[in-house]
Amino acid sequence: MSLRLAGGARTCTIEPPVLLxxxxxxxAAPFRRLVAALGGLGAAVTEYQRITVAPLPARVLRRALGEPLAIPVAVQFMLADDQHLPASAANAERAGAAWIDLNFGCPAPIVFKKCAGSALLAHPERMARFVQRAVHATALPVTAKLRAGIDSPAHLEELVCAVAEAGAAAVTVHARLRRDSYETPATWEWLERAVRALRACARPVPVIGNGGVECAADIARLRTLTGVAAVMVGRAAIADPFIFRVAAGGAPPTVAEAARWALAYLAAAPAPPLAKQLVRYWRAAGMLAEPEERRRLLRATPAEIRAWFAERAAAAPRAEPRALTVGA
Ligand SMILES: Cc1cc2nc3c(=O)[nH]c(=O)nc-3n(C[C@H](O)[C@H](O)[C@H](O)COP(=O)(O)O)c2cc1C
Structure with a gap:
């Protein structure tokens, strides 16, 4: 099973159809590289790159993409004005992006006030124009990532059809409203609505469903329940980067393996605050099941956090998986 994104002259195949x-x-690039190495992941997208007063240079976009991976990686742009979008899109192609994604979902007040991210959901004609200009500027496929609405999902069909008819190769729908931020449970019925609308619109394209995946089994469940062509996983991948491997039929990690992954990430991560971010979400291999232990670790220094993971990585040595085969 795979998802094919068709661009002007270039296409991109996402296999399996599961995205980070x-x-x-x-x-950032170290996280993507380490997750992709575990297997089961079909593609990833850079964090948003803001286009403001000048085109984003290929050098900046190359840095955002990081070293090439075995899976396709898209560059995501966030913008309020499309003046520098064509040149930025051309630079993304030069930098090695597999496709270009446009952000119409960011709920942050500072972004919203500047009429970027989810604020554009009030302006489907501008969303369509942005997609159209990116499509004309590059041979790469262009996708749009949007929320179901600002305060209500009443215009969902209009929004997804606007970007599809403007030339988007697929539409990623985050099944929450802007006013929900990240906390409210995702409403998967909205994904089903988007699928129906995009099958019936003048230029039918696939939906990538996003929001509320919590475990590996949810990936297949979301696809079956809603009919989306692919599933995008957010916070559950920080909590357990092995989610893609397990969803693809691979083994769940042992505590030692999960701890080793966390250590590799902390060694490669660009800034110490990321140690806290990891602890905030982490639950791979059943670790940090006690809320008090998580709270204590959140108060620890990055060095203490590393020591906590190192202790667990060492406690169950690498021989652990072999032990399972004894007597087999
Ligand atoms: C810390 C954080 C940063 C995010 N940054 C971006 C971003 O740069 N671009 C984007 O389109 N969405 C961003 N999102 C939204 C996620 O891509 C995703 O849509 C959202 O987390 C819902 O998926 P989930 O329920 O699986 O977490 C971010 C989410 C979080 C929690």
Whole structure:
């Protein structure tokens, strides 16, 4: 099973049709590389790159993409004005992006006030124009990532059809409203609505469903319940980066393996605050099941956090998986 994104002259195949969501401050290149190495992941997207007063240079976008991976990685742009979008899109192609994604979902007040991210949901004609200009500027496929609405999902069909008819190769729908931020449970019925609308619109394209995946089994469940062509996983991948491997039929991690992954990430992560971010979400291999232990670790220094993971990585040595085969 795969998802094919068709661009002008270039296409991109996502196999399996499971994506890592862009998450600013977390899913930078080291995170993407280490998750992709575990298997089961079809594609990833950079955190949003803001286009403001000048085109984003290829050098900046190359840095955001990081070293090439075996899976396709898209560059995501966030913008309020499309003046520098065509040149930025051309630079993304030069930098090695597999496709270009446009952000119409960020709920942050500062972004919203500047009429970027989810604020554009009030302006489907501008969303369509942005997609159209990106499509004309590059041979790469262009996708749009949007929320179901600002305060209500009443215009969902209009929004997804606007970007599809403007040339988007697929539409990622985050099944929450802007006013929900990240906390409210996702409403998967909205994904089903988007699928129906995009099958019936003048230019039918696939939906990538996002929001509320909590465990590996949810990935298949979301696809079956809603009919989306692919699933994008956000915070559950920070909590358990092995979610993609397990969803693809691979083994769940042992505590030692999960702890080793966390140590590798902390060694590669660009900034110490990321240690706290990881602890906030982490639950791979059943770790940090006690809320008090998580609270204590959240108060620890990055060095103490590393020591906590190192202790668990060492406690169950690498021989652990072999032990399972004894007597087999
Ligand atoms: C810390 C954080 C940063 C995020 N940054 C971005 C971003 O740069 N671009 C984007 O389109 N969405 C961003 N998102 C939204 C996620 O891509 C995703 O849509 C959202 O987390 C819902 O998926 P989930 O319920 O699986 O977490 C971010 C989410 C979080 C929690």
């Amino acid at each position: 969501a862009p998450m600013a401050g977390i899913t």
